[in-house]
Every structure is written in C-alpha cells, then in structure tokens.
Amino acid sequence: MPLTNSINLSNDLQILIWNIEESLEVLEKNLKLSEADKVRFQKRKITAHQKEFLASRRLLMEAGVSPEELSHDTDGIPYLRSGQQLSISHTRNLAGIALGKKSLGIDLEIYRPKILDIANRFLHPDESFALEGIRKVEKLSMIWTAKEALYKALKQKGIIFSKQLIVSPFTWGVKSESAKVFISDQIFHFSLKFIVEKTYCGTLAISNNL
Numbered sequence: 001m002p003l004t005n006s007i008n009l010s011n012d013l014q015i016l017i018w019n020i021e022e023s024l025e026v027l028e029k030n031l032k033l034s035e036a037d038k039v040r041f042q043k044r045k046i047t048a049h050q051k052e053f054l055a056s057r058r059l060l061m062e063a064g065v066s067p068e069e070l071s072h073d074t075d076g077i078p079y080l081r082s083g084q085q086l087s088i089s090h091t092r093n094l095a096g097i098a099l100g101k102k103s104l105g106i107d108l109e110i111y112r113p114k115i116l117d118i119a120n121r122f123l124h125p126d127e128s129f130a131l132e133g134i135r136k137v138e139k140l141s142m143i144w145t146a147k148e149a150l151y152k153a154l155k156q157k158g159i160i161f162s163k164q165l166i167v168s169p170f171t172w173g174v175k176s177e178s179a180k181v182f183i184s185d186q187i188f189h190f191s192l193k194f195i196v197e198k199t200y201c202g203t204l205a206i207s208n209n210l
Helices: 025-029 033-044 045-063 116-121 125-131 136-154
Strands: 003-010 013-019 068-073 078-080 085-093 094-100 104-110 166-168 176-183 188-195 200-207
Touching: 003 125, 003 188, 013 045, 013 078, 013 104, 013 188, 013 200, 025 045, 025 094, 025 200, 033 045, 033 068, 045 085, 045 094, 078 085, 078 136, 094 104, 094 200, 116 136, 125 166, 125 176, 136 166, 136 176, 136 200
Parallel strands: 085 104
Antiparallel strands: 003 013, 013 094, 068 078, 085 094, 104 200, 166 176, 176 188, 188 200
C-alpha cells in the first residue's frame, strides 16, 4: 500500500504517513538513494527496518525532496540542506515524515498494552489523567508520542521525559493540544497536533518559540 495519509496543516507544514505492506523489491523500485543513504540501508540487517528506511525515503520523494537535499548531523539526526525542517518516525509497519519551517518533531506508535508497565518512566505527575477512566493504553501511547516528538524537535540530549516534558490534559479524540518543556530556568512552549487511528497514534510537535 502506498502513501496512506497526507495532512497539510498549512502551506508550509505537512505530514506524510506510509503503511508498509510492500516487499523490499517493490519499495526499492524506481527509488533513488544518495550514496550515503545506500550505506545506511546496507547497515540495516533486519528486513522490517530496511522496509521502514525505504518507506521514509519514498515519503521524501512524494514530498518532492531530492536525495541530495537529505543529510545527517554527527548524531545521525536527519536534516535538509535547504533549511526546511524535517522529522522522521518509524514504528511497526509504519513510516512518517513531517516538513515545516519551525522546529518540529513527529512520532508514531502502535497501541500496545505493555505501555502500561512503563508509564511511570515517562509520565509527569500532572499527566495522571491518562491513567483515569477508559482508553489508558491509547492515552499513554499519545503522551509517549508527544514526548518523543518534543525530544526530536528540541535536539538536546539528556532530557528527562518524566520531569522536563509536560503534555497538557486532553480528551481522547481531540486533534490538538499543547506542551511545556523545562530546561534549566527556561520554559519552552510547543503546539501538539494529534494523529488518531484505529491501530496507532502519533503526534507532531511544533515550536512556538521565536
């Protein structure tokens, strides 16, 4: 199955998601990779990871981004030479990208009950609403994707998810919310755009800071 979700939030903010059902051969067909990306692909030995990699590059092609525009910093974080902001996410049978002008991050996650067992590792006390009522797995998954997206947007190591990242309370099914990030004596504000699907969810975090 090709591109399954294309969300244009504005003229300069876009999300693209690929539901991966193809074989490696189909994903590779007519796909041009840079020499650096060919090396990255060869380092992936697990077929599922290879498919996720190729699907993300197909999404970039769908968005009109040439292979030569894509590069990676010393930490392996992808960026575009054009200056356009890019974030990439992979999870089981899914790949997604976000493109925009402001600092941003995207994360996708399949709903899995085991997230209940690790909630205390990433939940802030102000996010206890996720453990109340129904849809605990879904709400926790959304908070997790929000924090992963924030982390990608920040591009700073050492962030403690349970202390420095706080997602505002939300009702399941809403499309947007906000979050705060505490670093040293500063507070950074982000807008969150939620992706709600039957088997997975996701969050796009966009910086509100100048």
